[in-house]
Amino acid sequence: MSLSNAEEQLMQILWKQEKAFMKDLIEAYPEPRPATTTIATLLKRMQDKNFVNYVQYGRSREYFPLVRKKDYFSKQVNGMIKNFFNDSAAQFASFFTKETDLSQKELEDLKKLIDERLKSKK
Template sequence: MKLSPTEEELMNHLWSLKKAFMKDLLDAYPEPKPASTTISTLLKRMQEKEFVAYKAFGNSREYYPLVTKENYFSKHINALIKNFFNDSPAQFASFFTKKTQLSDEELIEIKADIDNLLNKK
């Protein structure tokens, strides 16, 4: 299941904070801040999608993510590779390195990561 862009933005705040009350989440947004009812609605939808849960403290709820950022984006990148790159990670990597404006330092870092993975196999 996928999050909407507004849910992803909220989820990013929650991933950064690790756990948060409504006030903490509102404080994480820049001005103009969304209404607390908007955040509450998003959190409810995200609970239904099983991305977020909460622990009750009296009338307050402390929210926390049920899915890691890495796992969430990994699934979506794999779906992207499957749907747009003929299920070929090599095609995706080729496209990514040619069509994004990576600096020499970034390319060297990616190459080092690949070399490290190959050396571990």
């Protein structure tokens, strides 16, 4: 299951803060900040999707992520490769390196990462 753009934006704030009360989450947004009801609705949907949970302190709830950022984005990238690049990492890499206008240094850094990964697989 994935997040909407608005949910993902809120999740990014929560991953950064690790745990937060509603007011902390709202304050992390740029102006104009969303309404409390909007954030409450997003949090409820994210809770239903098992992305967040909370601890109740009196009338306040402290929210925390149930999914790690790395795990979420790994799943998103793998899904994108499957859906848009015929499950071919090579097609994805070809598209990525051609369409993102990477510099010579960025391409060399990518090559170094791949070479290191190849070494660790042996």
